[in-house]
Every structure is written in structure tokens, then in C-alpha cells.
Amino acid sequence: MSKIRSHEDPTVRFAKLFAKLYYYMAEQMIESLGEEEGKKAIRAAIKKFGEDRVKSMKEEAAERNLPLSGRESYTAVRDMPNIGWKRSERGIEYCPFHDIWSDFGELGMELGKIYCEIDHVLLNGFDVALERNFCLTSRDDHCQFIFSKLS
Secondary structure (H helix, E strand, C coil): CCCCCCCCCHHHHHHHHHHHHHHHHHHHHHHHHCHHHHHHHHHHHHHHHHHHHHHHHHHHHHHCCCCCCCHHHHHHHCCCCCCCCEEECCEEEECHHHHHHHHHHHHHHHHHHHHHCHHHHHHHCCCEEEECCCCHHHCCCCECCEEEECC
16 A cells, blocks of 8 residues: 655655545545546546646746747646656656555546546647557556657
């Protein structure tokens, strides 16, 4: 079971707390609305959240005179810190969100997988397409990120 401890980096602790909050809110949406409508509402909320983040990042890109599209600009103004995620040449090998969601079994992984759709919203907002054949929330051993220009 994943633990949140005071000695961890504050960014990692916050990421884990965020993941728990997301899980409990998403779980409650499904309990209140039913599985189909609950998942629809979760996806809509994730999309709105992603679009709001893109808007803010693009504002920063404009302030810094960076192009409003492309992976380089996205990376330069990305609002989520990279602290706590462990990377290798294959992709992400450890994610604090996944660490928390895996504690909640199948539902945690399923809801986590829905949250991970936000990466497509964020990157598409910068005209970058994302292909992800492997994802920790699909019980793979890493998350793969293949980028290309959005057509």
C-alpha cells in the first residue's frame, strides 16, 4: 500500500494527495450518477480541466514570446512539475498518481486511466499528437509517450 509521508518531497506528497482526491471524487461521481453517466461526467471534467490548463500555459507562452504550438513550447511552459516521476529511455517507470490509484484495485486503475486521458488534451492543445501504447494504469510496466505533429 502506498504511503504518504512527511519526509517525502513536498511535490511528491502533493501529487499523491491530488491522486487520492481525484479517486474519491471520481468514485463518488460513479456512485451518484451510475457507471455510464459517472464516467461521462469524469471525462467531461478532465477535458475542461485540461483545456483550462492549456489556456493558462498558452498565455504564459505568449508572455514569453514562445510559439503557441509545438512540443518545445509545451515543455517550456508545462505547469506540472516532473519531480517524483521516474523516467527511463522507455518512458515513465514510476508515477505517484499510479502509486496511489493501484491501492484502490481495479476501480482505481480504471479511474486513473480516465485521468491519464488529460495528456492528450494538453498535448493536442499545443498541436502535438500523443500515441501511448503502454500505460501504468493499463497494468503495463511503464508509460510510453510517442509524439508527432497533430494533423
